[in-house]
Amino acid sequence: MHIVVCIKQVPKTLDVRVDPVTHNLIREGIESTINMFDENALEEAFLLREKFGGKVSVISMGPPQVREALRKALAMGADEAYLLCDPSLGGADVLATAYTLAQGIKKLQPVDLILCGRHAVDADTGQVGPELAEQLGWQQVTMVKRLECDGSKITAWRECEEGTAVWELPFPAVVTVGKEINKPRYPTPIGIIRSGKKQITTWCADDLDADEDKIGLAGSPTRVIRMFSPERTSHVEMLTGENEEVARQLVAKLREHKIQL
Amino acid sequence: MHDIWVVAELAGGGLAPVSLQLLGKARQLADQSGGRVIVFVMGHEIVPLGQELIKYGADEVIIGDHPELAFYRTLPYARVMTHILQERRPNIVLLGATSQGRDLAPRVAARLQTGLTADCLDLSINEEGLLVQTKPSYGDNVMVDIVIPEHRPQMATVRPNVFPLPERIEDRKGKITSVTVNLEPDDLKTVVKEIIDEKHEASRLEEADVVVCGGRGMGSKENFEQLYVLADALGGAVGATRPAVDENWIDDSYQIGQSGKMVAPKLFIACGVSGAVQFTVGMEKSKIVVAINKDASAPIFNFATYGIVGDVREIIPAILQEITTA
């Protein structure tokens, strides 16, 4: 089985601010990491490889520093790593990202399964997986919390408003996973040493045979027109006194708000 | 052309609250920009819902009714929705940011090669007549306004509970249309085997009027149990922060926050919670927030209506005492 895992590099902490003057994100000194759900996707791919054999490829679109994330994925156990990197890919929104990833993945065919995270914690769209599935014309299932495969079909337990929906789908498919699905492994010292010898293949836009109208900013229908830090004006009323006194005040306030006690 | 569409979703045999909330917002935007509001809804044996949607503000309701649409699956829904959108070419299409909306909208947006903004918290129309979609990123630390200048339709999914329910007007008039549903064999390759109704306790959390939430500051499983007593006294449900889940004080389906559930109850009581952004995104829409924390500088107080600086192990029993005796 050939499984491709799409990983995105995201800031380690989400505690970023918007510069009030330039309106750009203040991101200096913020370390990067693999999007947490993508680590679940990697882990699931390794578990499937243990069961069915085959290989796990990781792919990411982004600037050169994304090699660091791909290096970690190799250390965790991925067999091959691909970086889609070109200035012309910059500024891509979901549509352009999914198109670019699809172009890269087409070069890796035959592929049976693509695993993505349920969303990226920075932009928080969760749209790349389904848009990628559409570009490839594959079946899809998102927000999966448990996955089972036999050689010919996939059974996925997906989060839904009623509870859990159990879907059965054929290969090839795109599956996006949440954190409930597994506990990702850490890279082992041996894994780190072994992965040191592995190559990260870098492809530019030309290598991808990409239509220039469909990549980067040019291929992105959406435009960010404003970025701002949300106003957080605190209106807190502090209740003070002995514990009994505070409790009495609080219960009185709740009664005022017509909370049933 | 200037029409605003809402793709409505079913829940528990009726309409999902988020669909009605969106219908209300669409009505407001349309009244301002001069378009009609059209609701598109898919399912099986759902024709009676048409009248209901008109009462809530739709000018026209388009129904795709077919046995194969009885349960949500991506491809049949995407086929029917894409078809009608290509025929009618609306300006704006809105869906709830639910597990269905967030699965379906991107599939359709890619098929139509248009833009889509996920999980919006606000919508407005600017001077150029474009839909301004306000969405959080970096776990709500940053807000961004996004527009789709050229591609149509302009698509967005919107988080539940950010807009109020519109008024239901009994004698509103509108039109109901049915579409013919034509599916391809490929659309039916994914099958829904089962829906496990886990509307047990954990999902009750999202609907509860009162949520009592415990964080690491509860200190032990034993102390955490106190929260159930308080929740019972208030007719509410118990939720938790990630550390409380990690400590195994409670199952992870009760986690509130970015990687857990979103709640917006009438009353939210945060006990021993610091108020990290990844947590507060999941509760900041609550009406009244009470925070109890021994650290007066804990960020949770910025989100609170009433704050109490003190030890949860003493304050909670005192509140219980007050409720039972008063």
Ligand SMILES: Cc1cc2nc3c(=O)[nH]c(=O)nc-3n(C[C@H](O)[C@H](O)[C@H](O)COP(=O)(O)OP(=O)(O)OC[C@H]3O[C@@H](n4cnc5c(N)ncnc54)[C@H](O)[C@@H]3O)c2cc1C
């Ligand atoms: C990508 C990502 C996603 C995340 N998703 C989530 C999520 O979905 N939900 C979530 O909750 N977290 C999430 N987190 C973790 C989050 O950043 C915080 O670490 C977490 O919310 C802190 O939980 P806490 O407030 O219980 O614990 P702490 O931050 O440790 O706070 C405990 C508080 O209790 C107070 N306290 C201690 N003892 C007492 C006492 N006896 N009486 C009164 N007060 C006391 C302390 O003063 C302190 O303020 C995520 C993190 C990341 C990086």
Ligand SMILES: Nc1ncnc2c1ncn2[C@@H]1O[C@H](COP(=O)(O)O)[C@@H](O)[C@H]1O
């Ligand atoms: N630039 C990227 N390169 C590789 N995979 C990506 C990229 N962006 C998003 N993904 C994948 O798509 C998932 C959802 O991302 P998003 O739609 O941006 O929230 C992520 O968890 C990744 O698996």
